[in-house]
Amino acid sequence: MTVELISVGTELLLGNIVNTNANYLSKKCAILGLSLFYQITVGDNKDRLESVLSQALSRSDILIITGGLGPTQDDITKETVAKVLKRELILDEESKQRIKNYFYQFHSKKSTDDKDPVEIISENNWKQALKIDGSIVIDNHNGTAPGYIVEDSGKVVILLPGPPNELIPMVEDAIFPYLKKLQDKVFVTKMVKVCGIGESRAETKVLDLIEGQGNPTIAPYAKSGEVHFRITASAENQEEAERLIEPVIEEFYHRFGDNIYTISEEETLEEVVVKLLKKKQYSLVTAESCTAGLLSARLVNVPGISGIFNEGFTTYSNQAKVKHLGVKEETLEKYGAVSPQTAKEMAEGAALRTNSDTALAITGIAGPGGGTEEKPVGLVYISCYVRGETLVKECYFKGSRQKVREQSVINALDLLRRSLLNSDY
């Protein structure tokens, strides 16, 4: 079955927002093995939307349309789809009640961005209680515009609201399961997440597998400092799909070894690190120069980290490195702030002063200025201390100031992860 994505909204054509919905929905289609051939973005214009819809219906089996379901005059998606499918719009009592409840709930919440609820629940909102005749209504728990599924002469037309915080839960709860049922196959998907190895080198390592892919399929997703590979197997049943995916996962482990930090879609690198720390009941302290808090901020992405991670130092100046971490003035003078010696003393000093089991330190030249022939922009030293043992890693990162800093954080987390995996203490 083929899918066509249609994003409706002049704000997309003006570049006011990035179309992350298209990306999200494309991924979901890929997981389900649905062939997505076209993504179209069109403005809030009846004629152009009508022609886009007609063309899509003529060449694709499933249309997923996002945006234009709101209460304003500009929101024309439902009306236009109804027209193209030659169906009426009728009042849906349940939707009407739901909209009422939503405003009621909204009104009772504290908010820094107070709107007058009377002002919001205008006549326009009832427009959102109209449904396309014969359609399945998909509840929206995070907004007032419901979604719809229309089955029409062998085609499926799905309408979803534009805001991602409304769209994503509706897809997860209702649309994805619906599309899955349309398929006569079962899909099993794993996300092999690799770090500590350059993007192109990682892809080269499995190029033969990617190029020779069949079932399972293999799709690489490059992220800053990481590479993710989505492996998807399809089969008649769960067991068969698992049987198909297993040897491919094994082959990835064979090639990447402990560069793979998880094969779970949801799990992040910081979560893996925190899990390892919790298992050993080790505390962690951070000492950051060029990253200046990016590492500690990322660790705190993991809720419930207190007890493991209690404190961190941003020591941007030399003086701060001496004062807060006990880095020796001689070390800074002799080797400089960006040196393996300074990195080591930062990690060890942070651990000592906070009585922590483990410590991560980062010092480097993020650019754009500050580079020399000997110490170019992108040179970063990462030090990892685990219970009396200290490692230092020298890295040369490419890219912008931001990229260098992001890669530093990922490599620091990865260094700690490996140290914890390999430690028998």
Added chain:
Amino acid sequence: MTVELISVGTELLLGNIVNTNANYLSKKCAILGLSLFYQITVGDNKDRLESVLSQALSRSDILIITGGLGPTQDDITKETVAKVLKRELILDEESKQRIKNYFYQFHSKKSTDDKDPVEIISENNWKQALKIDGSIVIDNHNGTAPGYIVEDSGKVVILLPGPPNELIPMVEDAIFPYLKKLQDKVFVTKMVKVCGIGESRAETKVLDLIEGQGNPTIAPYAKSGEVHFRITASAENQEEAERLIEPVIEEFYHRFGDNIYTISEEETLEEVVVKLLKKKQYSLVTAESCTAGLLSARLVNVPGISGIFNEGFTTYSNQAKVKHLGVKEETLEKYGAVSPQTAKEMAEGAALRTNSDTALAITGIAGPGGGTEEKPVGLVYISCYVRGETLVKECYFKGSRQKVREQSVINALDLLRRSLLNSDY
């Protein structure tokens, strides 16, 4: 003139990458007053690309096509455009030399992601030295694939490489000026950046201006905790455009006052804060609990900040707040870690202990857990110390853990900005 954007690449259809190019190019078109009616994404498939190109040529004046210019077999954009325009591909000697030079330069650079250059400079790369007959070649200083402009029977077809770090400089240097020249008008654009006020409230304040817009045009761009308004005036000449834009900017200042932190496209909130600090020669220290380094990391986005920002504390645990910042145990016991009293002591303690002129402290409940009836998720206290005076702001933020933390950072920066603006010390 009407524009159609065509993004070529199966990786976009699989959701492997987000189409940020479409967003970037749409913005550029909006600035130039070009009407963009369609954005199309299509895979690396000759037939489908051909049909998309033919349709676009039939309904739009300018086609901007991105992606598919690389050296692999999958890269078919140039060949397919040539076919649709019925033109030949011919060897471009300059491009050939440029590709050689690029590899030479690449080879001499240090890299953590070493590829064998002999392996890379394969026969395929010379494919990139072919140009569409009669086209203008646009040099690529960050990669091997040049861009092309083809003028054909009153239409313009522009081909650009997909990687943003190659595409963006080419657009800035060559494509934007080219498109500007096609216009008989001059455009002046300002970005009014507003913070410290909720998104919907901000938009409501200027809704009448947005709805009644003509020349200048007004486009709102919502960002986490900020709202940006792009104001674009077009006229016969620069002077006239400036004359048109001035009263609108004035009206924005009238309505938003010092919620506007800049009207420059490039300037960020952290840059404005750092500029104010530098002007007064004030140093800044940070003390962060729930944001855990996000604020300090953001400050260090500004290169050359050392001297102004030297150090920061991530004090996630109560104990760390006591130890590093001198927050009183009684304060924590009596009022809790998330309280105006704790926020105040964090800021004052950080300033005192580091002998800094200014300090920012953040403590709050980012969620998803940890909220109570009295102190719900999203409650954040921000404290700003400037030379003996301390302010505390109570905020209720909506959204995910990440959103709450991002909004905290922006509001902290904004609080310092206002304090510095209003301080006569």
